[in-house]
Amino acid sequence: MSKIVFLVADGMAGWPLDSLGGRTTLQAAHTPTLDLLAPRSRCGCCRTVPQGMPPGSDVANMSLLGYDPHAHHTGRGPIEAAAQGLQLDPDDLVWRMNLVNVTELSGTGIMLDYSSGHISTPVAAPLIAKLAELAQESPFQPIQGIQYRHLLVQRGGAATDAARLLIRPPHDILDQAIAQDLASFSTFPELQAFLRTAHEFLRSEPTSQATSIWPWGQGRPLSLPAFAERFGLRGAVVSAVDLVKGLGRAAGMEVLEVEGVTGLIDTNYEGKVDAALKFLEHGDFVYLHVEAPDECGHMGDAELKKRAIELFDQRIVAPVLAALEGSDATIVVTCDHFTPVVRRTHTEDPVPFLSFRTRAPRTDGPAVFDEATAQATGLFLPEGRDLIPFCLEHTA
Numbered sequence: 352m353s354k355i356v357f358l359v360a361d362g363m364a365g366w367p368l369d370s371l372g373g374r375t376t377l378q379a380a381h382t383p384t385l386d387l388l389a390p391r392s393r394c395g396c397c398r399t400v401p402q403g404m405p406p407g408s409d410v411a412n413m414s415l416l417g418y419d420p421h422a423h424h425t426g427r428g429p430i431e432a433a434a435q436g437l438q439l440d441p442d443d444l445v446w447r448m449n450l451v452n453v454t455e456l457s458g459t460g461i462m463l464d465y466s467s468g469h470i471s472t473p474v475a476a477p478l479i480a481k482l483a484e485l486a487q488e489s490p491f492q493p494i495q496g497i498q499y500r501h502l503l504v505q506r507g508g509a510a511t512d513a514a515r516l517l518i519r520p521p522h523d524i525l526d527q528a529i530a531q532d533l534a535s536f537s538t539f540p541e542l543q544a545f546l547r548t549a550h551e552f553l554r555s556e557p558t559s560q561a562t563s564i565w566p567w568g569q570g571r572p573l574s575l576p577a578f579a580e581r582f583g584l585r586g587a588v589v590s591a592v593d594l595v596k597g598l599g600r601a602a603g604m605e606v607l608e609v610e611g612v613t614g615l616i617d618t619n620y621e622g623k624v625d626a627a628l629k630f631l632e633h634g635d636f637v638y639l640h641v642e643a644p645d646e647c648g649h650m651g652d653a654e655l656k657k658r659a660i661e662l663f664d665q666r667i668v669a670p671v672l673a674a675l676e677g678s679d680a681t682i683v684v685t686c687d688h689f690t691p692v693v694r695r696t697h698t699e700d701p702v703p704f705l706s707f708r709t710r711a712p713r714t715d716g717p718a719v720f721d722e723a724t725a726q727a728t729g730l731f732l733p734e735g736r737d738l739i740p741f742c743l744e745h746t747a
């Protein structure tokens with residue numbers, strides 16, 4: 352049976368930059384493997400962020416894995432809970448909970464830091480344990496994660512008004528007033544009370560910069576139809592980041608653990624490739640995700656993003672191609688969303704993709720692979736969830 356590999360460079364696509372002579376980082380990067388593949392591939396664009404939804408990695412990766420975010424996306428918290436393998440009731444509400452630094456928990460408060468100075472897990476752990484103790488008489492249960500990223504389970508919360516509160520992600524409101532979020536919290540007094548209790552404790556704690564918890568991204572527990580049943584493929588995901596692992600676990604896919612993956616430019620590329628190829632000895636589909644280009648986009652660092660894309664080409668795409676060239680396989684290269692360096696955040700532009708079939712290379716693909724050449728082919732998939740079926744069709 353033919354194998355299929357998705358190589359996903361998070362946030363790889365971008366917009367033209369003056370500093371690169373009007374080129375995007377993908378166009379400016381030296382990518383000999385992508386340039387080799389493009390003319391022999393079907394290239395096009397697909398919309399991974401459905402209209403009206405925020406361009407988050409959670410939404411976009413869910414689309415690429417073949418699921419409709421409108422039907423299945425419940426929030427960031429539930430996906431991270433799935434990554435942890437948390438046992439939840441269907442009527443629970445799961446929040447992502449940051450340890451943050453705010454000046455004060457009042458109408459004049461400002462969000463100073465979404466990460467409490469990138470608090471370490473050993474410093475955060477006792478704080479979360481104490482918060483769990485303080486929450487004992489409430490429906491809230493703080494769950495320790497890593498660094499500043501934790502979860503808050505609200506027992507029986509899915510049917511309450513808390514499920515509909517609009518709370519902004521803390522990384523989106525740096526140095527901004529938090530009054531509108533506090534006004535939302537105040538409409539659900541039980542949560543507001545726990546927030547105050549947590550604030551009183553955290554600001555009196557000298558061990559960290561955390562002064563508050565910040566629950567956001569809440570939703571019902573995630574449940575996805577099984578990937579194996581949906582596509583008839585034994586699938587796996589390889590990633591450094593929780594949300595991709597959570598999507599994979601919720602879809603019943605194997606989550607391949609690799610030592611030394613960081614989500615940054617210094618990640619263990621060879622380890623990821625080895626794990627993916629080893630899985631393909633008995634499995635059918637691997638979703639190999641690399642986070643670094645997105646991080647560089649958020650940093651606003653064009654040179655570093657260019658370098659991240661070059662490393663992706665050299666240390667992910669090239670060895671995967673070399674290993675699969677002689678067998679019957681389809682290699683798909685794409686990204687979940689744009690992270691333009693000029694914007695330093697995600698945008699909802701349809702993403703470029705290429706699909707290369709080892710046994711039936713095409714001769715009419717574009718000379719190189721980038722945002723413009725993919726768009727110029729005119730091939731457009733309006734729903735990101737159709738990309739896997741599209742590639743499978745051209746595999747049959």
Ligand SMILES: [Zn+2]
Pocket residue numbers: 361362407408409411645687688
């Ligand atoms: Zn992303």
